[in-house]
Amino acid sequence: MKELVVISGKGGTGKTSIVAAFAALAASKVLADCDVDAADLHLVLDPNIRQREVFTGGSVARIKIEECERCDICRNLCRFDAIDDNFRIDEIACEGCGVCHDACQYGAIELATKTAGEWYISETRHGMMVHAKLGIAEENSGKLVSLVRTQARKIAAENRLELVIIDGSPGIGCPVIASMTGVDLALAVTEPTLSGIHDLERVAGLAKHFGNRLAVCVNKWDINPEMTGRIENWCRREGLAVAGKIAFDPIVTRAQIAGVSVIEYSSGSAALEIKKVWRRIAREMELENIA
Amino acid sequence: MKIAITASGKDMNANVDPRFGRAAGFVIYDTELKTSEYVANTQNVNAVQGAGIQSARLISGTGAKVLITGHCGPKAFTALNAAGIKIFTGANGSVREAVMKFATGNLAEAGGADVKGHWA
Amino acid sequence: MNEDLIVAVASGKGGTGKTTVAVNMAAALSRAQFSVRLVDCDVEEPNAHIFLKTVMTSRESAVVPVPVVDEEKCDGCGKCGDVCRFSAIIALGTKAITFPALCHGCGGCVMACPKKAITESSREIGAIEKGVSQGIEFIQGYLKIGEAMSPPLIRAVKKQAVGDGVTIIDAPPGTSCPVIQAIRGSDYVILVTEPTPFGLHDLDLAVETVRQIGIPFGVVVNRAGIGDARTHDYCAVQDIPIIGEIRDDRRIAEAYSRGELVIDALPQLGKEFLGIFGRAASGARKREDDPQ
Numbered sequence: 001m002k003e004l005v006v007i008s009g010k011g012g013t014g015k016t017s018i019v020a021a022f023a024a025l026a027a028s029k030v031l032a033d034c035d036v037d038a039a040d041l042h043l044v045l046d047p048n049i050r051q052r053e054v055f056t057g058g059s060v061a062r063i064k065i066e067e068c069e070r071c072d073i074c075r076n077l078c079r080f081d082a083i084d085d086n087f088r089i090d091e092i093a094c095e096g097c098g099v100c101h102d103a104c105q106y107g108a109i110e111l112a113t114k115t116a117g118e119w120y121i122s123e124t125r126h127g128m129m130v131h132a133k134l135g136i137a138e139e140n141s142g143k144l145v146s147l148v149r150t151q152a153r154k155i156a157a158e159n160r161l162e163l164v165i166i167d168g169s170p171g172i173g174c175p176v177i178a179s180m181t182g183v184d185l186a187l188a189v190t191e192p193t194l195s196g197i198h199d200l201e202r203v204a205g206l207a208k209h210f211g212n213r214l215a216v217c218v219n220k221w222d223i224n225p226e227m228t229g230r231i232e233n234w235c236r237r238e239g240l241a242v243a244g245k246i247a248f249d250p251i252v253t254r255a256q257i258a259g260v261s262v263i264e265y266s267s268g269s270a271a272l273e274i275k276k277v278w279r280r281i282a283r284e285m286e287l288e289n290i291a
Numbered sequence: 292m293k294i295a296i297t298a299s300g301k302d303m304n305a306n307v308d309p310r311f312g313r314a315a316g317f318v319i320y321d322t323e324l325k326t327s328e329y330v331a332n333t334q335n336v337n338a339v340q341g342a343g344i345q346s347a348r349l350i351s352g353t354g355a356k357v358l359i360t361g362h363c364g365p366k367a368f369t370a371l372n373a374a375g376i377k378i379f380t381g382a383n384g385s386v387r388e389a390v391m392k393f394a395t396g397n398l399a400e401a402g403g404a405d406v407k408g409h410w411a
Numbered sequence: 412m413n414e415d416l417i418v419a420v421a422s423g424k425g426g427t428g429k430t431t432v433a434v435n436m437a438a439a440l441s442r443a444q445f446s447v448r449l450v451d452c453d454v455e456e457p458n459a460h461i462f463l464k465t466v467m468t469s470r471e472s473a474v475v476p477v478p479v480v481d482e483e484k485c486d487g488c489g490k491c492g493d494v495c496r497f498s499a500i501i502a503l504g505t506k507a508i509t510f511p512a513l514c515h516g517c518g519g520c521v522m523a524c525p526k527k528a529i530t531e532s533s534r535e536i537g538a539i540e541k542g543v544s545q546g547i548e549f550i551q552g553y554l555k556i557g558e559a560m561s562p563p564l565i566r567a568v569k570k571q572a573v574g575d576g577v578t579i580i581d582a583p584p585g586t587s588c589p590v591i592q593a594i595r596g597s598d599y600v601i602l603v604t605e606p607t608p609f610g611l612h613d614l615d616l617a618v619e620t621v622r623q624i625g626i627p628f629g630v631v632v633n634r635a636g637i638g639d640a641r642t643h644d645y646c647a648v649q650d651i652p653i654i655g656e657i658r659d660d661r662r663i664a665e666a667y668s669r670g671e672l673v674i675d676a677l678p679q680l681g682k683e684f685l686g687i688f689g690r691a692a693s694g695a696r697k698r699e700d701d702p703q
Contacts, residue, residue, distance in 0.1 A: 009456055011425010011584045016609065037585035038423045038613040059496060079517055092591055092624075097517030098496050111496075136620045139588040142559060143340070170425040170584055171455035174559035182406065194670035195430065195458040202456060202556060209557040223661075224668035253637050256608050341498020341513050348492065351503040366510055374503030 001156045002285055003149075003164045003183040005034070009199030011170035013191045014219040017252050019167040020044040020261040021274045022281075023126040027289035028162040031124070032152035033131040034145045034179040035169040036117070044261055047122030047129050055132065055144055057116030059096035061089050067108035074100035074109060092137050117144055121151060128155050142174035149179065162289050172206045185285050186212045187243060191220050192227035200231065204238060214240050215284055217277050221245035241284060244277040246270055294320045294393065295355035295376075296386045301329040303387040309361025312343030318386045319353050322394075327386075343367025347374060359389050365404035380405050417578040418691050419597040421621070422604060423613030425584035428633035428657065429453075429603045432687065433581040434462040435673050439684040441546040442674075446576030452565045452593035453583040454537060454552035461670045465549045467542040473552065473567045474533035475560075477511040478520050484528035491520035491529060500529075516563070537564045539571055548574075565592040577688075586620045594621065599695035600628040601654065601687065606638035611645060618651065627694050629654035631687055652694065655687035 006022070008015045019041060023031055033041040061082070063074075068087050075083045078100055082093035091114075101109045116139075119132035130152040132144050152164045168179040168186075180186050186207055190200040200216065207214040216235050221228040228245060235242050247269060255265035262271050297314035298305045308314040316331040330353060335342040343363070347370035350358060358371060359379045371378055379398040382389040392398045420433040430453070437449040451459040460467075478491070478500055485506045492501035499514035500507055511534050521529045537554040552568035554561050561583070569592075572578055582593035594600050600621045604614040614630065621628045629652040632642060636659045646653050657663070657673075657680070666676035674681040 008425075010458070012427055037587045038425075038616055040424070040609040040612055043608050043612055077518070077522070092588075092595075095515050095517060096496060097515055097519055098494065099517050099519045099522065102494055102519065103522070134587055136586055136616070136623055137588070137591045139562075141587050171561075172556060173455045173554065173561045173589065176455075177557075177559050191668075193668040194461045195456075195667075198458060198461060199456040205556040220664075223664050227668055250637070253607055257639050259608070341510065344498040344501055344510060344513075348501055348503060366513075369508060369510075370501055370503065373501075373505055373508045375505070 001153065001162065001164065002287065003153070003166060004185050004187065004281065004285060005166040005168050005180045005183045006187045006189060007168035007176060007180060007203060008170055008189045009172065009203035010190070010196050013189045013196065014252065015189045016040045016044070016167055017256065017262060018189055018217070018219070018274060018277070019165060021263045022165055022278055024261045024263040025275065025278045026163055026165060029127060030152045030156045030161055030164050031127065031129040032148050032164055032166045033129065034148050034166050034175065036132045036134045036141050036144045036148065037169055037175060039131055039133065041129070041167050042131055044256065044259060045124040045126060045129055046259065047120070047124045047131065049120045049122045051121040053119050054115055055117040055119050055147065057114045057138055057143065059098065059111045060091050060094050060114050061096065061098070061100050062110050062112050063087050063089055064108050064110065067106055069106050069108070071105070073103050073105070077103050114138070119144065119148055119151070121155070128159070130155065142178035145175045145178035162287060172202050176206065177210070180207065180212055181210050183212060185281065186214045187281060188214055188216050189219050190216060190231060192218055192224040192231060194227070197227070197231060197234070204240065215243040215281065216240050217243045218245040220248040222247045243280045243284070244273060246273040246277065292322045292357065293353060293355040294322060294357045294359060294390065295350040295353060296320065296382070296389055297360040298329070298386050303327055303385070303390070305386050307359070307361060307382045307384060307386060307389050309383070311358070311360045311363050311367050312346045314346065314360070317350055317353070319355055320390055341366070344370045347371045347376070351376065357393070359393055359398065362406045363401060363404055364406050368401070368404040415575055416599070416692055416695055417580065417597045418599045418601060418688070418695070419580040419582050419594040420601045420603060421582035421590060421594055421617060422584055422602060423586055423617035424604070424610055427603045427605045427610055429584065430458050430462070430581055431633070431667060431673060432601060432603050432631055432684070433579050434459050436684045436688050437547050437579050438463065438545055438672050439674055439681045440577055440688060442681070443685060447546070448548040448550065448572060448574065448576060448578045449581065450568060450572045450578060451551035451581045452568055453581055454554040454561050454564050454568065455583060457551045457553060459581050460549065460551060462672055463544045463547060463549060465542040465544040467540045469541045470538050472535045473537045473539050473564050474535050475514070475563050476516040476518065476531040477514045477534045478509050478529045479532045480507045480509060481528045481530065482506050484526045486526055488525065490523045490525060494519045494523040512559070536560065539568055541571070561589045562592040565589055569596070586616045590620065591624065594626065595624060597626055599691045600626050601631055601691055602628055603631045603633055604642060605634045606632055606642040608641070610638070611642045614642065615645070618649065627696050629691060629694055631655040631657065633657045634659040652690070654690035654694070655683060657683065
């Protein structure tokens with residue numbers, strides 16, 4: 001079993017549309033939507049939820065106000081400004097470190113486990129999919145990402161599927177790290193803009209930091225052909241595989257509105273270019289079932 | 292001497308769980324008394340972070356001096372090392388087979404982590 | 412002209428034009444003689460400086476406290492590991508060892524150690540850079556590559572953003588802790604979206620987030636015309652004001668790709684961004700003594 005993660009650094013470069021297209025193209029795979037913070041893949045894959053589980057995250061302090069003597073020790077010790085003048089816990093600011101709980105002489109503070117979201121195993125017209133919904137304003141998205149990946153790998157192993165395709169999240173922080181450590185290949189979808197290049201450099205730095213193989217695909221390349229050339233040259237210098245480029249095509253948005261992948265929606269140029277990218281990725285990963 | 296083996300079930304016939312930090316549990320085998328007991332790893336399977344470190348703490352508490360598992364990440368390796376527990380990776384099959392391999396010198400002692408952190 | 416106001420620009424989905432709105436609004440305000448400060452809190456991928464061509468004048472590292480064990484004093488009692496909820500310190504019958512990457516900097520272990528063997532040093536998680544360009548005071552955070560926790564850096568960046576005038580915060584995308592850290596304490600949140608199913612779905616999540624924090628907000632629809640009418644319908648049903656619309660225009664995308672301001676490429680749009688700010692300012696909550 002192999003794992004492919006699609007990431008982007010910068011948001012909105014077309015990562016999820018490309019994952020949806022790969023879902024339609026790959027023969028033997030499980031999908032894992034690890035963009036748990038703002039998951040969109042289900043909008044295209046229309047999953048049928050077969051299993052629904054609660055995700056518990058970290059801890060949060062609770063003050064039993066009737067037992068609180070207002071001695072102020074907790075407020076002085078808390079480094080996250082999570083306890084207000086009225087000894088109410090600001091659950092968003094609270095890190096769950098337990099310093100207040102340990103210090104309270106009156107036993108007025110308890111540490112509770114937070115329900116931080118849900119995760120699902122679903123069936124889609126393109127096979128099984130594991131996805132999740134992180135509660136609003138929650139932390140520990142990295143842990144939820146790990147959980148989604150673990151479940152997807154389990155399904156792949158049980159059903160002898162060749163590939164796990166992971167839709168990563170934007171940025172370079174905790175959820176991205178959790179979605180890319182140990183994968184066989186990371187595909188960065190970028191766009192030919194100065195911001196896109198800046199963010200690609202950061203994400204490539206992250207891949208290097210964690211020892212990941214990285215391939216790059218330039219989406220909407222014709223918005224700025226000169227910038228596209230710069231990205232391709234940069235990739236060559238850095239020894240990164242260029243998995244192809246995809247021209248700007250309004251079809252991509254129209255497919256999204258129709259709730260299907262580009263591949264299912266059209267056989268136009270964007271669909272052809274994405275197919276080419278897919279074939280190159282499949283070759284790069286030495287997949288047997290290319291479809 | 293006590294040996295801890297990551298296990299997906301409760302006795303010597305269970306399979307070795309390839310994970311350390313998030314292993315289902317540990318079979319603790321005593322090489323002198325030839326007895327085994329099971330320690331569940333419930334708390335750490337779903338730990339937010341530091342599962343490997345807390346699992347190291349758990350088996351250190353059992354008095355085990357050797358750990359047999361599939362893979363071991365860098366933080367767990369550091370913690371096990373500090374606790375003076377020797378690590379043997381690459382085990383598979385049943386717990387009994389893994390102990391046999393260890394006893395006959397067919398498992399190699401790990402000189403460092405063999406997987407990156409966050410791998411599962 | 413002076414108006415004390417903090418406006419955060421956020422979006423559920425990335426790449427909808429959050430930075431475009433933030434930088435063009437800041438530049439338009441500056442040119443209209445407002446005193447403006449732009450704070451880039453998208454510390455994982457800070458991009459605002461690209462458009463403002465900011466020359467940085469200072470850089471300081473942002474640090475979090477981490478424990479250091481004095482091995483002479485440590486007797487391996489393990490109390491530090493008992494109190495640490497993050498597994499960042501542990502003693503297994505010997506001297507305590509630390510895992511700085513897991514540390515949240517709560518100080519619990521320092522307090523728990525009976526031998527006073529633990530002190531704190533600092534670990535760098537990124538940098539805070541400052542500069543000025545086009546009359547805009549500029550502050551940004553840069554998360555170090557490989558570093559997982561951005562909220563402490565965002566907190567540190569915001570602490571630097573003090574003073575009179577208009578403060579515009581460019582928030583990271585999403586709905587989880589980094590976003591909350593960035594938008595808290597603002598007087599108004601502008602949610603930038605695009606009229607597509609992905610844009611709408613993530614807008615809905617962002618709306619839920621901002622409502623939970625209780626800050627007034629409005630929506631800017633970017634690339635208007637590319638998708639369908641569902642975003643407008645949603646805002647109408649939810650009673651959310653649409654405080655601006657930026658038509659889809661390839662010239663905007665091209666200017667963006669070169670790292671240029673929209674109001675330079677298409678000067679007629681300058682008043683659009685001033686209008687967005689004006690509507691945000693009139694919808695903003697009134698501040699008396701705000702803690703942040």
